[in-house]
Structure formats: C-alpha cells, structure tokens
Amino acid sequence: MKGGYEEIAPKEASSSSSIGRTFLTYALNVALVLFLFGLVWFILSRVKVENQNGNGQKTNLHGSELENPIELDYNTLNAHRRQFISNMTLEAWNAYVKYAWGKNEMHILHQNTKGINDTDVLDYLNKMIGQSGLTIVDSLSTLWMMGHHDQYQRGREWVKTHLNFSNISRSVNVFESVTQYIGSMMSCYALTGDVMFLEKARQVADSLEPAYSSSSGFPFSYINPKWKSVDHWGNQDSSTVGSSVMLEELAGQQLEYEYLAYVTKLYGERVQQLRDVLKNIGPKRNGLYAHYYEVFPNGELDSGATTLSDGAFYFNLVKSYIQTNGTNTDSLRQFQRAMMALEKAKVFTKSRSGLTYVRDVRYSLNSNFDHYEYGDSMTSDTCYVGAMLALGSETLLMELNRNENETVEDIDRQEQMDQIVRYGNLAKELTETCHQASVRSRAGLIPFEFYFNERDDANNSRNVFHRNHIFRYDVKMMIICCT
Numbered sequence: 001m002k003g004g005y006e007e008i009a010p011k012e013a014s015s016s017s018s019i020g021r022t023f024l025t026y027a028l029n030v031a032l033v034l035f036l037f038g039l040v041w042f043i044l045s046r047v048k049v050e051n052q053n054g055n056g057q058k059t060n061l062h063g064s065e066l067e068n069p070i071e072l073d074y075n076t077l078n079a080h081r082r083q084f085i086s087n088m089t090l091e092a093w094n095a096y097v098k099y100a101w102g103k104n105e106m107h108i109l110h111q112n113t114k115g116i117n118d119t120d121v122l123d124y125l126n127k128m129i130g131q132s133g134l135t136i137v138d139s140l141s142t143l144w145m146m147g148h149h150d151q152y153q154r155g156r157e158w159v160k161t162h163l164n165f166s167n168i169s170r171s172v173n174v175f176e177s178v179t180q181y182i183g184s185m186m187s188c189y190a191l192t193g194d195v196m197f198l199e200k201a202r203q204v205a206d207s208l209e210p211a212y213s214s215s216s217g218f219p220f221s222y223i224n225p226k227w228k229s230v231d232h233w234g235n236q237d238s239s240t241v242g243s244s245v246m247l248e249e250l251a252g253q254q255l256e257y258e259y260l261a262y263v264t265k266l267y268g269e270r271v272q273q274l275r276d277v278l279k280n281i282g283p284k285r286n287g288l289y290a291h292y293y294e295v296f297p298n299g300e301l302d303s304g305a306t307t308l309s310d311g312a313f314y315f316n317l318v319k320s321y322i323q324t325n326g327t328n329t330d331s332l333r334q335f336q337r338a339m340m341a342l343e344k345a346k347v348f349t350k351s352r353s354g355l356t357y358v359r360d361v362r363y364s365l366n367s368n369f370d371h372y373e374y375g376d377s378m379t380s381d382t383c384y385v386g387a388m389l390a391l392g393s394e395t396l397l398m399e400l401n402r403n404e405n406e407t408v409e410d411i412d413r414q415e416q417m418d419q420i421v422r423y424g425n426l427a428k429e430l431t432e433t434c435h436q437a438s439v440r441s442r443a444g445l446i447p448f449e450f451y452f453n454e455r456d457d458a459n460n461s462r463n464v465f466h467r468n469h470i471f472r473y474d475v476k477m478m479i480i481c482c483t
C-alpha cells in the first residue's frame with residue numbers, strides 16, 4: 001500500500017494488492033518517467049540553479065563541488081552528463097548480458113536472476129512475466145538512441161530469434177505486456193522502420209486478443225498467452241479485492257493500440273473499445289477519478305481513493321491530444337477537468353517548510369458530505385507529475401493559440417490562461433521537491449517514498465522498506481534527458 005495510508009486503509013484494499021501495485025508502479029515508470037528527468041534537466045539548466053549545500057558550498061547538479069560554478073558552461077556540463085549516463089547504461093547492459101541474458105531482469109547483488117525470497121519484487125516480476133527477455137525488449141530503443149548500435153543489434157537478434165510471446169505458458173499482466181512489449185517494439189519500429197518489430201508487436205497483440213473479450217468491455221488483467229486463459233485482478237488469490245481494475249490499467253493501453261492501429265490499419269476495434277471504456281467510467285465524485293473500478297456489473301466505483309500514481313491515465317490524456325495532432329480535444333478537456341478536480345480536492349499542497357507535494361486522497365463513498373483523508377507522502381514515481389503538468393501547460397497554451405477566436409466549451413479563455421500559469425508553476429515546484437528528496441537523503445538518491453509531516457520534510461525516517469532507492473527508475477528517467 002502506497003502513501004501514508006497504512007493507518008487508514010481499509011483491510012480489503014491493502015493485502016493482496018500491495019505487491020501488485022509495486023508491480024504496476026514499475027510499469028507506470030516504464031511508461032511515463034521518460035519525461036521526468038528531461039523536465040528536471042530543462043528547468044534546472046534553464047534557471048542555472050547552483051545549489052547551496054549544507055555548508056554553504058556551491059555544488060553542481062551531481063552534488064560534487066565545482067571550482068567555479070559561475071563560469072560553468074552548461075553545454076559542456078550536459079555533454080559530460082550525457083556521456084556519463086551513456087557509460088552507465090553500457091555498464092548495466094554488459095552486466096545483464098553476462099549474468100542474465102534472455103531473462104527478464106537480474107538481481108544485482110546475487111548476480112543472477114533469482115530474488116532473495118518470494119516477497120522480492122524482482123522474483124515476482126520474473127514469475128509474472130516469465131523469463132522472456134524483458135530487459136532486452138525494454139532497452140532496445142534506448143540503446144538505439146544512445147548510439148550503442150552493436151548492443152542494439154545483439155538485442156534485436158535475440159528478439160528476432162527467441163522472443164515468442166505466445167509461447168509464454170504462465171499468467172502475465174495484460175497492461176504490462178501492452179506497455180512493455182507492444183510499446184517497446186513500436187518505439188523501435190518508429191525509430192528504425194524495422195518491420196521485424198512491427199511483426200513482433202502484432203504477435204503480442206494477437207496473443208493478447210482473448211483479454212479483450214469480457215462482457216463488460218473492460219480488459220482482463222491477466223492472460224496466459226499459451227493457454228489463452230484470462231482472469232480479472234483479484235481472482236488471482238483468495239485475499240481478493242474483488243474483480244476490480246485499476247484506472248491506469250484501463251487508460252494505460254490506449255496510446256500503444258492507437259499507434260499500432262495507425263500503422264497497421266488493424267486493431268480499430270481495440271482502439272474503440274479502450275476509448276469507450278475510458279469514456280464510460282467517468283469521474284465519480286466531485287470530478288475525481290477512482291483508483292479502482294469494479295468490473296461487475298459495469299465500472300461501478302470500487303474505492304473512494306484517488307491517487308496521482310495512476311499516471312498512465314492522467315498523462316495519457318495529454319499525450320493522446322499530442323499523438324492525434326491535436327484532434328482529440330476531448331482528451332485535453334478531460335485532462336483539464338481532472339486537474340481542476342484534483343486542485344479543488346487539495347491534492348497539491350505544501351509542506352510546513354513550503355515544499356509543494358502531491359498527496360493521495362480518500363473519501364467515503366456512502367456519505368453525502370465530503371470528508372477527505374489525505375496521505376502524507378509521495379513516491380519517487382509520482383515525480384512524473386511535474387513533467388506532466390509542464391507538458392500539460394505547454395499543450396494548453398498551444399491549443400489556446402491555435403483556437404484564438406474560439407471559446408472552449410465551459411472552460412473560458414481566462415481560466416485556461418490561469419491554468420497554464422498555475423500548472424507551469426506547480427511543475428517547477430514539484431520537481432524541486434523531488435530534487436530535495438534526492439539531496440536530503442544520505443546517499444543522494446531519491447527514496448522510493450518520502451514524507452511530509454512533523455518528522456519528515458521530503459525525507460524518510462519512518463518507513464524502512466520504502467527508504468530504499470529503486471535504481472531502475474533513475475536509469476530510465478535519466479535516459480531521455482541525455483538522448
């Protein structure tokens with residue numbers, strides 16, 4: 001369970017899904033964090049921030065001392081960083097090749113692909129998706145963009161000769177498979193035009209077809225590609241949260257299918273189905289979208305909780321507008337309304353020292369009056385929100401200029417202009433908070449979860465497990481800023 005809900009979460013919502021959420025959190029990052037460090041980069045290099053560390057010494061963005069920060073040439077510094085990250089990527093890749101080639105992920109300390117025990121996320125991932133080269137699939141577009149073409153070729157050969165998604169004979173998560181397999185391969189196709197990737201992406205999509213056959217129209221959460229059996233979330237074990245589906249699962253598959261359909265002129269039905277599902281769930285209370293929706297009978301609200309960790313949903317609303325060259329204005333309107341509802345529910349707030357952060361909100365479904373309970377933490381993956389708001393702000397500005405003489409439904413121009421400014425500022429503030437969460441930790445790395453309360457201010461003195469830094473996120477985050 002995320003956020004500060006350990007105390008207030010109802011029992012049924014906490015047990016079975018915690019590892020699943022960690023799991024989905026992982027996917028969320030894969031899909032979304034690519035923007036974050038780009039933003040951090042952009043903002044920080046623009047305003048030429050020179051941090052003061054505790055001793056009042058000037059430090060650079062890596063936290064090391066600089067001789068003369070004033071004369072620093074940011075182009076040179078950025079080139080150095082790019083090279084540094086490119087080197088790190090190669091090092092990580094080489095270790096993967098040496099110890100875990102063809103497996104999903106490797107355990108760094110154990111230098112193998114086994115987790116420490118069953119509660120280990122890595123072990124869980126290998127179990128859930130199978131040993132099907134996830135790291136390779138996931139890394140290819142990055143290797144290509146960084147210019148590591150030999151490594152890219154080696155990975156490509158593996159995909160060509162070994163990847164057979166329909167041969168996976170264990171239950172895999174549908175949303176993960178769409179974002180990680182279809183998404184990654186379509187990225188490679190977009191970058192290189194190599195039709196092998198398009199064919200592999202289609203094989204994955206075809207293997208996943210049974211997952212879209214539910215009577216409610218909601219995609220199933222799990223599928224066994226080989227045996228074609230499907231299941232909803234919560235039917236996996238006895239400690240069930242019911243047959244519910246997470247908002248980001250519903251929203252997180254759309255961009256991949258839109259692009260696949262655009263390229264192949266197939267899968268139009270899937271695209272329509274996913275659009276309909278998103279349209280029908282709607283915001284349920286005061287404009288807020290729920291974290292979970294019940295699959296039966298049809299998209300009833302399942303939890304009185306709203307969280308921005310459902311990033312695929314909110315971010316995709318903006319991305320969909322961009323992906324469709326600005327034709328999907330509904331999507332941008334939906335984004336605006338969702339953000340306004342979040343603002344109204346005070347999801348964006350300030351800590352006692354004035355750091356802006358994003359918190360989760362929980363409310364009673366059975367009560368007529370609104371009583372909100374808030375979490376007191378943020379997770380490192382929620383740091384994408386800064387990037388999302390920056391992109392949202394820019395996109396709203398673009399749209400406003402494009403339609404300079406039109407009034408926009410119920411949101412007037414003045415309100416939209418105010419939003420553009422507000423979201424731009426929020427983006428900067430939130431990114432600064434995430435930066436603080438990094439530099440305030442002893443290791444200089446952002447903890448998985450950090451708190452805002454009487455004890456902590458963007459640090460973590462409470463939750464020992466979530467004090468960990470999940471390295472993977474950063475590597476993925478850093479990749480885009482340097483390519």
Ligand SMILES: *[C@@H]1O[C@H](CO)[C@@H](O)[C@H](O)[C@H]1NC(C)=O
Pocket residue numbers: 080081083084087
């Ligand atoms: C990257 O690696 C190359 C080759 O090992 C090395 O010469 C270079 O100094 C490294 N660059 C950085 C910024 O770490």
Ligand SMILES: *[C@@H]1O[C@H](CO)[C@@H](O)[C@H](O)[C@H]1NC(C)=O
Pocket residue numbers: 116117118119120
């Ligand atoms: C599994 O590993 C975690 C992390 O090392 C540890 O905290 C936990 O106690 C272990 N659980 C069991 C049942 O061994």
Ligand SMILES: *[C@@H]1O[C@H](CO)[C@@H](O)[C@H](O)[C@H]1NC(C)=O
Pocket residue numbers: 162164167168169
């Ligand atoms: C299919 O999977 C089985 C194990 O589940 C494996 O032994 C076999 O080599 C795989 N075949 C292909 C073509 O990947």
Ligand SMILES: *[C@@H]1O[C@H](CO)[C@@H](O)[C@H](O)[C@H]1NC(C)=O
Pocket residue numbers: 164166167226
């Ligand atoms: C992939 O696996 C499926 C299911 O096991 C099998 O029918 C198919 O022939 C395999 N394809 C290739 C190219 O090996």
Ligand SMILES: *[C@@H]1O[C@H](CO)[C@@H](O)[C@H](O)[C@H]1NC(C)=O
Pocket residue numbers: 262323324325
């Ligand atoms: C968006 O515009 C680009 C450039 O004009 C065009 O190539 C592409 O097909 C358009 N995409 C869609 C989804 O309409």
Ligand SMILES: *[C@@H]1O[C@H](CO)[C@@H](O)[C@H](O)[C@H]1NC(C)=O
Pocket residue numbers: 402403404405
């Ligand atoms: C908006 O209206 C002004 C004044 O009537 C006109 O000059 C301009 O071309 C219009 N812009 C667009 C995008 O239609």
Ligand SMILES: *[C@@H]1O[C@H](CO)[C@@H](O)[C@H](O)[C@H]1NC(C)=O
Pocket residue numbers: 440455456457458459460461
């Ligand atoms: C949290 O960070 C602040 C600012 O760096 C520091 O003053 C405080 O001691 C930290 N709290 C804990 C509990 O580590």
